[in-house]
Amino acid sequence: MTSQSIIAITPSLVMNGDSLREAFGKALVKFSDQYSNFVVFDADVAGGTGVHHFRSKVPSRFFQFGIAEQNMMSAAAGFASTGTTVFVTTFAVFATRAIEQARLSIAYANRNVKIVASHTGLDVGPDGASAQALEDLAMFRSIPGMTVISPADSLEMELAVEALLNHHGPAYMRTGRSPSKKIFDLGHSFKIGKGHVIVDGTDLTIIACGAEVHRAIEASKILATQGISAAVINMHTIKPIDVSLINHYSKKTGCFVTAEDHSIIGGLGSAVAEWLAKTKPCPIEFIGTNDCFGESGEPDQLAEKYLLTAPHIVSAAKNALQRKNSL
Amino acid sequence: MNNLTFVARQIRLLSIASIFHAESGHPGGALSCADLLAFLTSKNLPFDKSGENHFILSKGHSCPALYAMAAIQKILPFSALTTLRKINSLLQGHPSVITTPWVEASTGSLGQGFSAAIGLAMGKKHLNKKGSIITLLGDGELQEGQIWEGAMCAAHYKLDNLCAIVDYNKLQSDDNNENIMGLNSLFDKWQAFNWNIIEINGHDFNEIQDAFHMFEKTRNKPTVIIANTVKGKGVSFMENIPAWHGSVKIKKEEFELALRELGASDLEVSIFMNNEIPEVSL
Numbered sequence: 001m002t003s004q005s006i007i008a009i010t011p012s013l014v015m016n017g018d019s020l021r022e023a024f025g026k027a028l029v030k031f032s033d034q035y036s037n038f039v040v041f042d043a044d045v046a047g048g049t050g051v052h053h054f055r056s057k058v059p060s061r062f063f064q065f066g067i068a069e070q071n072m073m074s075a076a077a078g079f080a081s082t083g084t085t086v087f088v089t090t091f092a093v094f095a096t097r098a099i100e101q102a103r104l105s106i107a108y109a110n111r112n113v114k115i116v117a118s119h120t121g122l123d124v125g126p127d128g129a130s131a132q133a134l135e136d137l138a139m140f141r142s143i144p145g146m147t148v149i150s151p152a153d154s155l156e157m158e159l160a161v162e163a164l165l166n167h168h169g170p171a172y173m174r175t176g177r178s179p180s181k182k183i184f185d186l187g188h189s190f191k192i193g194k195g196h197v198i199v200d201g202t203d204l205t206i207i208a209c210g211a212e213v214h215r216a217i218e219a220s221k222i223l224a225t226q227g228i229s230a231a232v233i234n235m236h237t238i239k240p241i242d243v244s245l246i247n248h249y250s251k252k253t254g255c256f257v258t259a260e261d262h263s264i265i266g267g268l269g270s271a272v273a274e275w276l277a278k279t280k281p282c283p284i285e286f287i288g289t290n291d292c293f294g295e296s297g298e299p300d301q302l303a304e305k306y307l308l309t310a311p312h313i314v315s316a317a318k319n320a321l322q323r324k325n326s327l
Numbered sequence: 328m329n330n331l332t333f334v335a336r337q338i339r340l341l342s343i344a345s346i347f348h349a350e351s352g353h354p355g356g357a358l359s360c361a362d363l364l365a366f367l368t369s370k371n372l373p374f375d376k377s378g379e380n381h382f383i384l385s386k387g388h389s390c391p392a393l394y395a396m397a398a399i400q401k402i403l404p405f406s407a408l409t410t411l412r413k414i415n416s417l418l419q420g421h422p423s424v425i426t427t428p429w430v431e432a433s434t435g436s437l438g439q440g441f442s443a444a445i446g447l448a449m450g451k452k453h454l455n456k457k458g459s460i461i462t463l464l465g466d467g468e469l470q471e472g473q474i475w476e477g478a479m480c481a482a483h484y485k486l487d488n489l490c491a492i493v494d495y496n497k498l499q500s501d502d503n504n505e506n507i508m509g510l511n512s513l514f515d516k517w518q519a520f521n522w523n524i525i526e527i528n529g530h531d532f533n534e535i536q537d538a539f540h541m542f543e544k545t546r547n548k549p550t551v552i553i554a555n556t557v558k559g560k561g562v563s564f565m566e567n568i569p570a571w572h573g574s575v576k577i578k579k580e581e582f583e584l585a586l587r588e589l590g591a592s593d594l595e596v597s598i599f600m601n602n603e604i605p606e607v608s609l
Contacts, residue, residue, distance in 0.1 A: 039453065063449065066483075068476035074439040075480070078383075078432060078446025082454055086446075100436060101473075105443055108433040109424035 020176035020210075021118040023154035025050025027161035028087065029057045035165045038085040041076055043069050049089045049118040050175065069094045073101035073115070080111040085165065092117035092133030092174065099139050107143045107170045114164045115140070120150075120174040121261030122294045122302040123211050129293040138266025140172035141239045147171040147192060148239040150260075150268075152213035153183040156236060159190035167192055174210055178299050181214040183234070195242040201231030204321050205249040205256050206313060209235050209268050212259035212287065215303070219313035230317055241271045243279075250276060255283040255324040257316045261308060264288035283323035285316035331532045334399060335365035337607055339561050339589045341395035341408055344599055346575075347582040349391075349412035352420070353573025355565055357392040359496040359529070359556040360463060364396050366535045367461060374402050374429035379458035381447055383432045385440025386465035386494060387421040388573060393430075394418050398604075402429050405604040438471030440464075441491060445481050448489040448549075459543070461490045467499030470508050475520070481549040482521040489549040490542045494529065496558035498569050513553055522551045529554025561589050 018026070028040060028051060039061045046052040046062075055062040063079075065072035069090055076086040088095075095102070095117040106113045117136065124132045141148045149164075149171065151157045157175065164171055183198070198213070199220045208216035213234045220230040231249055235242065249256070256276070258269035264286040273284055289306050303309050338361040346352035367373070372382040373396050384393045391411060397403040403417070410416035419426050421435025431447070434440035444462035451458060468474065481489055495513065497504055504510050517524045523545045527534040535554070542550040558572070559565030562585045577585070579600075586596050598605045 061453075065480060066476075068480065070438070070473040071442045071445065071476035071480055074442030074473070075446030075449065075477070078443035078448075079450035079453075081431065081443070081447055082450035082456070084450055084454070101439055101442070104433055104436050105439045 017180045017182045018154040019179050020151060020154060020157045021048070021050035023050070023157040023180070024116060024161060024175045025053035027158040028054040030158065031162060031165060032058045032061070037083070038087060038165060039063060039079065040087045040089060041065055041072050043067055043072050043090045043094065045090055048091065049116070051089045069098040070101050073098035074105035076113045077105035077109055077111040080113050081109070086113045088113055088115045090117060091119035091131060092136040093119065093131055095172070096133060096136050096139050102140070102170070103143050107145050110145060110169055112168055113170055115172045116175060117172070118175045119177055121211065122289070122306055122308065123176050123178050123261055123299045125177065125299045125302065126296050128296040132294040134263045134289050134294065135266070136172070136174070137238055137260070137262050137268065138270070141266065141271065145170060146239065147237070149192065149237050150174040150210040151236050152210060152234050153180050155182070155184045155186070155188055156190055159188065160236065163190055163192050176211055178211070183214055183217070190236070193237045193240045193242060195236065195245045196234040197231060197245070198234050199230070199232040201229040201253060203229045203253060204317050204324070205231040205233060205253045206259060206317065207233045207235045207246070207256060207268065207272055208259040209238060211261045212308065215308065215310045216259050216313055218310035219317065222310060222314050223317055228317065228321065235268060238268050238271055241275060243275050246272060246275055247279065250280045250282060255320040257285045257287060257313060257320055259287035259308070259313055262288050264290055283320045285320045287313055287316055331365050331369070334368055335362045336590055337399055338364055338392050338395045340586060340591055340595070340599070341398060341604065342391040343562070343577065343582065343585050343589065344604060345391045345394060345408040345411040345418070347577045348409040348602070350576045351412060351574045352391055353388040354575065354577065355498065355558040355568070355571040355573065356386060356389040356465060356494065356496065358560045358562060358565065359558045360389055360494040361392055361560065362530045362532065363463065363492055363494065363535060363554055364392050366532060366539070368396060368400060370459070370461070372461065373397055373400070374431070381431050381458065381460045383434065383440045383444045383447070383460070383462040384422055385434055385444065385462050386437070386468055387434030387440065389463070389465070390422050393422060397429065399607070405606045408604050409602065437465065437468040438473035438477070441474055442477045444489060444491070445477050445486065448481070448486040449484055451488060452486070459488055459490060461492065463492050463494060465499070466493055466495045466497065466504055466510060467507070469493065469510055469513070478517065478520040478522065485547045486549045487546050490539070490552065491549065492552045492554055494556055495553050496556045498558045498567065498572060500569070500572050502569050517551045517553070521548065523548040524551050524553065526553045527555065529556035530560060563588055
């Protein structure tokens, strides 16, 4: 880890940008000429996943599979065997419905298939627990060879789509349903497997992904007013996780909070903890749902009820810090 | 003995031999599909180097027959057949693209190879590439819901470059199909899904050949060949016995008896019993 690779970015949180799903659909259109060798699969949810943009602009490369995700997932593997990159798009819970097809047909054949899912976590909101995928990162992360990505804002989503177009092999990426908060400015760079330092800090490190990144930034501001210097890392790639960045901040701050709109079992927090446990054990606190299902409600209300918001990250940070100081 | 009969005999001998060496595997379904696979060698399958035709074994547990076919076609060394299911082998217990790159799809979980064949057929049409995609399904496999998702999709996209063959041997892992989950009427099911259906005796090369001619002439519909077969075909003590579906160990005396029933000569039997594989290719 060299200091040059730490890019400190001034967060400029602006509300109501494109949702990540809209950004995803628009990015597919944007790159459709430059990258002529990809197609998009849908299972009757194009309006929900953002790929309706691609369907209307590039219909010849859009394939409708109906409400039949298992066939779609395995068919993607077969289509990709012609040398074409396939974006399989659906809601995250329906991607996990076809997890075994993703495992065998796609990953166990190392096919160039990118599974991109909207409707992730409590961010789904009113549809309730049936549609709120809180296990997808854990399930896809456990599949050998599967890259797992969860971008934090609409600009990063576009960069992630281009990175996936240049990546070979199976990948799973989360988008998101709610309007996103703008975090990054033009000039932001994205490399699969390389986390970003958004805020530098010396007392503790908050590692977040997706919808939790802006909440982590907010938490770091609250902590700063209380004299606590919290680094914030946007860990957009959950697998392979950026171990050199974790090592650097382990040495620098000695304790962590992880934050994800996902179960604390098996996702980002687990990935960070697995690495730290093996290398340099230190206090770590986990923000995420705690072995429970969600429910209907507005995303912000749910985030508050299930302890995902900035004040809860602040409390977790203080716990981590206290544990570090009592070592 | 005509060429296809000879190829089918070799596929059966080599399948039994590789399962014998593995000390486990699924002989019944490998024997039932051997004549169908023998015919496919005339289409340069299982791996057509020109990239025109493709074969996906959706009933992945019958892979000893696939590997035998590959050895006969010289895309796999005969000696590899004794390594089936063993550690560090090219030949996994179910087909794997990763270990065996000429395999067109990783299969072994039923229903998935069929969908991969559908995706490949769609991809070839999208890229304006000619050629046929042939996939072999088990009858028990048709109980998977994914099959009917795929059946709907292939007809919707009018995949006339796709031919599914059902190895309809009437038995599955535990018992007769009809005692596990009835499939009748298969013909009516595929017809309702708007496929071109051809029902044949899967051990008659003339009927197999005619069915392929009909498939190749059919436009705007995928074809399914319902091939009536006998599970364990060619080995009397395995025929129509669910216990030989797999995964079973073949004893040495059973191996020798099977070789002889399949028409192996004294010389061939002595080679096989010496733990070697006679190298006979086309």
